C-alpha cells in the first residue's frame with residue numbers, strides 16, 4: 367500500500383518525559399507506517415530549550431504562523447526543582463505561554479467521549495468545548511488592604527486631557543479593594559478566535575458574562591463580541607447553519623447543565639479557569655481531554671490537555687511498567703493532520719485522521735484500555751494494558767477495521 371503524501375509540512379513540537387516517550391511510539395506505530403510524514407521538527411524538550419536559550423520555542427511559534435498548523439507534545443514548565451534537576455541557565459517561561467503570546471490565540475479544550483466512560487451529568491451526550499480568555503481581570507489585578515476609615519478612588523490620568531475619578535468606597539473601617547483591567551484588542555482577538563473555531567467545528571458558540579451588574583467592564587466584553595459578530599461573522603455563521611448566543615453567566619451555567627452538549631462555551635478568564643475544571647472532571651478524565659490553540663488569524667496548534675505525566679516517567683526510568691494513556695496525544699496528531707488535510711485539499715489525510723480516532727475509541731469500547739480508564743469505565747470485560755501494548759492494540763484495531 368502506498369503511503370499517504372503530505373504537500374505542506376506540519377509543525378512538530380516535541381516535548382518532555384513520559385509524553386515524549388509516547389510521542390516517539392505514536393509516530394513509529396501509528397503514523398509512519400501509513401503516512402509519508404512531512405514535518406518541520408522542533409525539539410521543545412527542556413534540555414534543548416535550555417541549550418537554545420529558549421529560542422527554539424519562539425522559532426516553532428513563528429513556523430506555525432508560516433505553515434498554519436502545529437502539533438505539540440506536553441512540555442515541562444520549569445520551577446525551582448526543575449532548574450536544579452536539569453541544571454537550567456534560567457527558569458525558562460512556560461512554552462505554552464510563549465507560543466500563545468506569539469500567536470495571540472485562545473485555547474479550546476474538548477473531552478473525547480467513549481461508551482463506558484459516561485459523563486456524570488447524564489444528559490450530556492456530546493462534548494462541551496470550553497474556551498478561556500487568557501488575559502487580565504483578576505489574574506492581573508492589583509489589590510490593597512484598607513486598614514481603616516478613608517476614601518478610595520479609581521483614577522485615570524490620560525496622556526492628553528482631563529483626569530477622571532470615581533469613588534470606589536468611603537470606608538468607615540477596615541476593608542479591601544481590587545483594581546482589574548482588560549484590553550480591548552485582547553478581547554477582540556479572543557472573540558475572533560472563538561468565531562473562527564465555531565466555524566471550523568460547525569458548532570454553536572455561547573458567550574456569557576455579568577453585564578447586568580458590571581455595566582462598563584463586562585458590558586464591554588458583550589459589546590465587543592456583538593460588534594465583531596455583526597461586522598465579520600454573521601453571514602458566515604448563517605451559511606454554516608450555526609448561531610452565536612449571548613446570555614448572563616448564571617443563565618449559561620443553568621443551560622449547560624440541562625443541555626446535551628455539542629457546543630463551544632466561551633468564558634472570561636476566571637469563569638474559564640473554574641468551569642474548565644468542572645467540565646473536565648464531569649466528563650471523566652484529564653487523559654481524554656484535547657486542547658487546541660486557535661489564533662484570531664486561524665492558525666491552529668493541537669496538543670493534549672494533560673502534562674508530561676512525570677510520575678509515570680520516573681517509573682519508566684526505573685524499569686517499571688507504566689500504563690499511561692496516549693489517547694489525547696494521538697488526538698493532537700489526528701487533529702493537526704485533519705486540519706493539514708483540509709487546508710491542502712488532501713482527503714486521504716483527513717480520512718486517515720478519522721480512522722485513527724475511531725480505532726482509539728473502538729479499542730477502549732472493546733475493553734482494552736490503560737489503567738486510568740479501567741478505574742472509571744463501566745465496560746464489562748476490561749483488560750488493562752501497559753503504555754506500549756495499548757498503542758499496539760490501537761494499531762491492531764486500525765489494521766483490522
Ligand code: NAP
Nearest residue numbers: 440441442443653671672673674675676677690691692738
Ligand atoms: P500531569 O502530567 O497532567 O499528570 C498529573 C497526573 O494525572 C498524573 O500523575 C496521572 O495520575 C494523571 N495523568 C495525566 N495524564 C495522564 C495520562 N495521559 N495517562 C494516565 N494518567 C495521566 O501533571 P503534572 O504531573 O502536574 O505535571 C507534570 C509536568 O507537566 C510539569 O512539569 C508541568 O509543568 C507540565 N505540564 C505541561 C502541560 C503542557 O505542556 N500543556 C500541561 C500541564 C502540565 P497518576 O499519577 O495518579 O497515575
Ligand code: MG
Nearest residue numbers: 638639640643
Ligand atoms: Mg484552574
